[in-house]
Structure formats: structure tokens, C-alpha cells
Amino acid sequence: xxxxxxxxxxxxxxxxxxxxxxxxxxxxxxxxxxxxxxxxxxxxxxxxxxxxxxxxxxxxxxxxxxxxxxxxxxxxxxxxxxxxxxxxxxxxxxxxxxxxxxxxxxxxxxxxxxxxxxxxxxxxxxxxxxxxxxxxxxxxxxxxxxxxxxxxxxxxxxxxxxxxxxxxxxxxxxxxxxxxxxxxxxxxxxxxxxxxxxxxxxxxxxxxxxxxxxxxxx
Amino acid sequence: xxxxxxxxxxxxxxxxxxxxxxxxxxxxxxxxxxxxxxxxxxxxxxxxxxxxxxxxxxxxxxxxxxxxxxxxxxxxxxxxxxxxxxxxxxxxxxxxxxxxxxxxxxxxxxxxxxxxxxxxxxxxxxxxxxxxxxxxxxxxxxxxxxxxxxxxxxxxxxxxxxxxxxxxxxxxxxxxxxxxxxxxxxxxxxxxxxxxxxxxxxxxxxxxxxxxxxxxxx
DNA sequence: AGATGTGAAAGTTTTCACAGCC
DNA sequence: GGCTGTGAAAACTTTCACATCT
Numbered sequence: 001x002x003x004x005x006x007x008x009x010x011x012x013x014x015x016x017x018x019x020x021x022x023x024x025x026x027x028x029x030x031x032x033x034x035x036x037x038x039x040x041x042x043x044x045x046x047x048x049x050x051x052x053x054x055x056x057x058x059x060x061x062x063x064x065x066x067x068x069x070x071x072x073x074x075x076x077x078x079x080x081x082x083x084x085x086x087x088x089x090x091x092x093x094x095x096x097x098x099x100x101x102x103x104x105x106x107x108x109x110x111x112x113x114x115x116x117x118x119x120x121x122x123x124x125x126x127x128x129x130x131x132x133x134x135x136x137x138x139x140x141x142x143x144x145x146x147x148x149x150x151x152x153x154x155x156x157x158x159x160x161x162x163x164x165x166x167x168x169x170x171x172x173x174x175x176x177x178x179x180x181x182x183x184x185x186x187x188x189x190x191x192x193x194x195x196x197x198x199x200x201x202x203x204x205x206x207x208x209x210x211x212x213x214x215x216x217x218x
Numbered sequence: 219x220x221x222x223x224x225x226x227x228x229x230x231x232x233x234x235x236x237x238x239x240x241x242x243x244x245x246x247x248x249x250x251x252x253x254x255x256x257x258x259x260x261x262x263x264x265x266x267x268x269x270x271x272x273x274x275x276x277x278x279x280x281x282x283x284x285x286x287x288x289x290x291x292x293x294x295x296x297x298x299x300x301x302x303x304x305x306x307x308x309x310x311x312x313x314x315x316x317x318x319x320x321x322x323x324x325x326x327x328x329x330x331x332x333x334x335x336x337x338x339x340x341x342x343x344x345x346x347x348x349x350x351x352x353x354x355x356x357x358x359x360x361x362x363x364x365x366x367x368x369x370x371x372x373x374x375x376x377x378x379x380x381x382x383x384x385x386x387x388x389x390x391x392x393x394x395x396x397x398x399x400x401x402x403x404x405x406x407x408x409x410x411x412x413x414x415x416x417x418x419x420x421x422x423x424x425x426x427x428x429x430x431x432x433x434x435x436x
Numbered sequence: 437a438g439a440t441g442t443g444a445a446a447g448t449t450t451t452c453a454c455a456g457c458c
Numbered sequence: 459g460g461c462t463g464t465g466a467a468a469a470c471t472t473t474c475a476c477a478t479c480t
Contacts (some may be wrong), residue, residue: 018471022432026425030407044439053409056439057473064441072440073480089428090435108326118424120431159430183430185423189248191271199433201426205327205403206336207244208419210307212377212401213338214240215417217308236449262461274461275451282463290462291458 156180374398
């Protein structure tokens with residue numbers, strides 16, 4: 001007979017976290033950072049909800065998946081909750097991020113400072129275009145994608161940002177997954193096959209525009 | 219006594235279209251374009267499903283929201299289905315698109331050719347930074363955002379791509395909505411309030427990265 | 437009184453499974 | 459035999475409403 005360990009309990013909870021819940025945690029976190037900058041001590045689910053555009057029950061359900069962070073009658077402690085969500089999202093860990101694809105979009109993503117500011121600095125850039133390979137962005141040399149394996153073997157890229165044409169996306173994915181990448185942010189317009197345990201998030205600008213077009217057509 | 223008009227019937231159907239359905243329609247469309255280039259005549263929901271990563275029942279349900287496009291025993295005609303989906307998504311219409319924000323991300327989005335290729339060419343760029351206003355990208359002069367109203371009054375921007383800092387996002391939205399914009403592609407990390415009838419699609423890169431971080435932490 | 441945490445209800449989306457047409 | 463279109467079932471997500479704690 002085995003007493004359930006805390007870890008097991010927690011994983012049980014984790015399974016209840018849907019993608020939507022995780023997305024909302026990110027937006028709660030953003031708000032909490034603002035509130036902390038304003039030196040606010042506590043916040044209610046009601047206010048959290050209003051400021052992020054959801055219902056208060058939703059906020060409470062989302063948080064209750066991971067623990068009991070609030071105090072009845074009082075609300076949530078801003079600092080504590082910020083910390084808990086950072087922990088849940090794995091933001092204490094620093095992830096090693098590589099960018100594959102140094103075209104217009106890749107360059108844009110690289111020069112966009114958001115990734116670094118949010119704790120995901122791009123540590124290496126790869127491409128296959130001989131005109132690009134060897135040149136530098138901000139002192140970071142663009143490497144040939146053939147070198148990915150060598151570089152990753154020294155220290156794997158846990159996350160790869162994929163900004164290559166759709167036709168070569170799968171090929172790149174197979175290589176990076178073989179070298180230990182377990183998270184892919186996919187800007188390519190292509191369905192990716194990945195083994196279990198590898199997470200893919202799609203950022204598809206044409207789908208977003210077409211969805212707007214649909215809404216505007218009604 | 220009134221006979222229901224075709225338009226009414228169709229709107230009834232349309233209401234059943236969730237965001238997920240519309241998103242999937244976009245990915246079916248992408249595949250259909252490829253198949254058409256390969257001169258394939260018909261396709262089954264089964265194959266459509268396999269190649270886009272969903273189930274065949276899902277494909278059939280999604281399409282059945284808008285009509286009966288298939289033939290039992292045969293499948294769907296590739297050309298016809300492509301055309302129907304284009305029509306459903308409003309892609310025969312050309313939308314006038316403006317970009318607000320000429321920072322790193324804005325520049326990236328502008329130089330990314332995807333928008334133009336997919337039928338959403340950016341027709342004007344606005345910013346408030348005096349260092350940027352007046353300079354040109356590809357022969358297109360960056361205008362001061364104060365001019366937005368004047369330019370839009372001549373011909374409204376139906377869609378605005380928002381690539382400004384979160385702090386000013388709401389202010390920009392209020393202005394563009396007042397000038398007739400009904401679709402917003404939001405890259406700013408901020409919750410936007412818009413009146414009913416205005417569609418917003420979020421592209422939030424930090425949320426996407428945090429969601430990967432969460433997945434990798436398990 | 438004020439606000440959380442949570443079962444139960446309601447709503448939504450996906451899958452099943454099969455009648456009906458080719 | 460093959461494949462669509464679709465009600466019904468299952469799965470999932472959100473909202474309600476209230477017991478419980480401060």
C-alpha cells in the first residue's frame with residue numbers, strides 16, 4: 001500500500017490544465033506584473049477577471065487546477081501569485097532558444113526584443129542561404145543549418161523558433177527533434193509531425209488574417 | 219407569412235461556425251491549393267483529414283456548416299471546394315490593410331511578404347516616432363499616426379495590423395475603430411476593448427513561448 | 437461582509453456510427 | 459464498396475451558486 005506522493009498529486013492536477021487555461025495564466029501573469037509595479041498587495045478574482053477580460057469563476061477555476069493560492073475573504077497576494085504562476089509556467093528555468101530561418105520573418109523575430117525581455121533570448125541563428133551564412137546580426141553570426149547538430153550536441157536547444165518556408169519545415173523539425181528540441185514555435189505554414197513529448201505552437205499569420213476576413217464578410 | 223430567404227438560412231448556418239472551424243477551413247484551403255497544383259481532381263474527407271491533422275468526421279462537420287459540397291461515394295471536388303472555402307472566408311473581396319507601428323516588429327511584418335501573397339497587402343504604415351515618420355520602406359512613406367484619420371476618411375482601412383507598445387494600443391484602437399476599421403490583428407500585449415461588430419485576433423508571442431515553457435516543464 | 441474553492445449545471449466542441457446516396 | 463452528411467453520444471470547457479473560511 002502506497003501513500004500518494006505530493007508529486008503524483010500535482011501531476012494529476014496538471015493534467016486538468018487545458019491550453020486555454022495556460023494561455024489565461026500568461027495573461028494573469030502579465031497583469032500581476034503591472035499590479036506589482038503599482039505596489040498593490042492583494043487582488044480579487046473579480047478584479048483579475050475584469051482586467052483580463054474573463055469571468056471571476058474562470059480565474060478561480062484556472063488557479064485551482066494548480067493549488068489554493070487565495071485566502072477567503074481577502075483575495076490573492078499579488079507577489080505570491082505572480083511567483084506561483086511563474087513557477088507553473090516554468091519561467092524560473094532559462095530555456096535555450098535557437099532560431100532557424102534568417103529570412104524577413106526570422107530577422108524580424110530576431111530584432112524584436114520581446115523574446116529576450118520575456119526570458120527567451122535567441123542564442124543562435126541558422127539558415128542555409130550562402131548569402132546569409134557568415135554575416136552577423138548584432139554580433140551574432142548566422143550559422144549554416146548543417147552546423148545545427150554539432151552546436152546542439154554541445155548543448156541542446158530546448159526550444160526552436162521555426163521561420164523557414166513550409167516546404168522544408170518538416171525536414172528541419174526532424175533534425176532539431178533528433179538533437180533534443182522539445183518545443184517548437186512554428187511560423188511556417190505547414191502541418192508538422194512530431195513525436196510524443198514534443199510541443200508545437202503555431203503562429204500562423206495567414207490563418208489569422210483569413211479569420212478576420214471571415215468575420216468581416218458577415 | 220414570409221418564406222425564409224436563402225440569406226437567412228445561410229446566416230443561420232454561419233452562426234454555427236466556431237473560431238476553430240474557421241481556423242481549420244484555412245488549413246483545408248492551404249492543402250487544397252497544393253492539391254490543385256498537383257492536378258488532383260477529388261479528395262475524400264479522410265485524406266483531407268490525414269493531411270491536415272484532424273479527423274475525417276471533423277472535416278465533414280466543418281464543411282457541413284456551410285453547405286453540402288461533397289458527393290457520397292466520391293468525395294469533394296478539389297477545385298470546387300477550394301472556391302467555396304475562399305468564398306466562405308471572404309477571400310474574393312480585397313481588404314484594405316493598414317499597419318500601425320513601425321518598430322522592429324512592424325518592419326518585420328511589413329517586409330514579410332506573406333501578407334501580400336495571401337491577398338492582404340499593406341497599403342499604408344503609421345507611426346508617431348519623428349525619426350521614422352517621413353522615411354520610406356520600399357517606396358512607401360511612413361506617415362504620422364495623426365494622419366490616420368485624414369487618410370482613412372478618403373478610404374477606410376477595413377483591417378489594421380497593430381504592432382505598437384501595449385501602453386498605447388487601446389488609444390490606437392479607439393481611433394481606427396472610429397474611422398471604420400472592423401478587423402484588428404493585435405500583436406500588442408494588451409487586452410483590447412472594442413465595440414460589438416469589431417473582430418480582434420491576437421498574436422501574442424510571449425504567450426506562445428510561455429505555453430511552450432509550461433509544456434517543457436512537465 | 438467579502439471572497440475563495442468547487443461540485444453540479446449548462447454550454448460548446450468533437451467523435452461515433454450509420455442511414456443514404458454514388 | 460466507398461464516402462458523405464448528420465443526429466446522438468461523449469468529451470471537454472465555462473458558468474452558476476453556495477458552503478466555507480477570514
